[in-house]
Amino acid sequence: MERQRRDARRGLVYGPYLTVAEKCSITTSSGGACTLVRRKYLYPMPHTWQQPRGKVREFSRRSRTRLQQTLCAMPIRQVQKGMLFVTLTYPRDWPGEWTVWKRQLDTWLKRVRRRLPHAAGVWKLEPQKRGAPHFHLVVVGAPFMAKDWLSRSWYEAVGSEDPKHLAAGTNIQAVRSHKGVLSYAAKYTAKHQELPESWQDGVGRWWGVFNRAGLDIQWQTHGLHDYEYYQVVRTLRRLIAHRPRPAGRGPPRPSPAGMWCVLGDVQARRVVALVTGNQSMAPIEPLSERNMPLRLSAARTSVSVSQHRRLQGDG
Numbered sequence: 001m002e003r004q005r006r007d008a009r010r011g012l013v014y015g016p017y018l019t020v021a022e023k024c025s026i027t028t029s030s031g032g033a034c035t036l037v038r039r040k041y042l043y044p045m046p047h048t049w050q051q052p053r054g055k056v057r058e059f060s061r062r063s064r065t066r067l068q069q070t071l072c073a074m075p076i077r078q079v080q081k082g083m084l085f086v087t088l089t090y091p092r093d094w095p096g097e098w099t100v101w102k103r104q105l106d107t108w109l110k111r112v113r114r115r116l117p118h119a120a121g122v123w124k125l126e127p128q129k130r131g132a133p134h135f136h137l138v139v140v141g142a143p144f145m146a147k148d149w150l151s152r153s154w155y156e157a158v159g160s161e162d163p164k165h166l167a168a169g170t171n172i173q174a175v176r177s178h179k180g181v182l183s184y185a186a187k188y189t190a191k192h193q194e195l196p197e198s199w200q201d202g203v204g205r206w207w208g209v210f211n212r213a214g215l216d217i218q219w220q221t222h223g224l225h226d227y228e229y230y231q232v233v234r235t236l237r238r239l240i241a242h243r244p245r246p247a248g249r250g251p252p253r254p255s256p257a258g259m260w261c262v263l264g265d266v267q268a269r270r271v272v273a274l275v276t277g278n279q280s281m282a283p284i285e286p287l288s289e290r291n292m293p294l295r296l297s298a299a300r301t302s303v304s305v306s307q308h309r310r311l312q313g314d315g
Contacts, residue, residue, distance in 0.1 A: 024229035026272055028265040030218040031075030033182060035268040037236065038258040039229050058195070059206045065260075067207050070122060071138065071185035072262050073217045076178045082143025083175035085184065088154050089134040091165035098203040101125075101133050108157040109210050115149070116142045120214025124207045131196040133203070138175075138184065141214050147172055182262060220265070222272055231275045236261055239271070 027036045088108070095101065105123065112119050121139040128134055139145070147170070155166045175181060209215070224232060240261055272278065 024224040024226055025221050026224060026232055026268065027219050027221045028263075028268045029073035029075070030220055030265055031077055032073040032217065033178070033262050033264045034069050034073040034260065035236070035263040035265070036069075036258065036260040037224075037229065037233055039226070039256065063206060067122070067124065068185045069260065070209065070215075070217070071181055073219075074138075074140065074178075074181060075216055075218075078140045078216065079175055079178050079181070081141060083181070084137075084139045084142055084145055085173040085175060086137040086139055086145075086150070087134065087171040088137070089128075089165075089169050090132045090158065091160045091162040091169065093162075094132045096198060098133070098199075102204055104157050104159075105135060108154055111153050111157065112139070112142075113211065116145070118142075118214060120209075120211035122207065122209050122215075125203065125205075127196055127199060131198060138181065140216075145172060222278075224272075224276070228275050232271060233259060235271050235275065236263065236268075239263070239267070 024039045027038070028034070118141040119139055120141050121137050124136045126134055126136060150172055151166055151170045154170050160166070160169070
């Protein structure tokens, strides 16, 4: 290792060595429930030419992951300020061109911004069994939205002349807890749907964000050494594996490049403080078996007993 460091100072090594802390990191959403652990490769990946991005023909796995991370990263305080689940549907006769759907959605979102300047949210496109599109939205910064105004505004944005669409074309529900947002994210990102024939050639983006700054998603990153990275990954996988199955998904698949999981920032900071011994990363409340979801023993995390006692305040 000393030879690698000496060669690196002379410029004889292609790429950094693994003792640099910035090559591994853990990122948490402040007040949210999204934790990402990343590890860069020892040697830079060769640059390869890629074709320009074509039509979006399906709701890909990476797109699902980005949507779920965005929803899970929303801070819990947004629920206290006001958060709504909104559904927008089309009448019996709907336009067959997907660009018209997106234009009508954009028109309706502009009306929302004018009526609720602090509103922000995430929208998701889905097909119905009859082939018509409908939108699901998570709206934050809106403690109240009148059902009559919602129905009338969407009715006018679509240009529908069907009275049934005015009466039953929308739905709105108040979010009761942050767990409901996580359940919403799992429900609308995990299921796979067969696309209608008219959707086979692509329908543009499947989800999006309006007024991203209003979501108030803030990320905090802490550097890790290479050996600390593997300790954190093992600990997080065991934490998730010990969850009740109805309350969460199984542990993420191991990967040398990193992983992500649905875990609150307080729990993630506890893990980092336990592994690294950095007291500044520990939350304000003391560690104990009552507030830790799983007892982190030295055998499970390869952390010394002295570090564990020091974090608990026993010595």
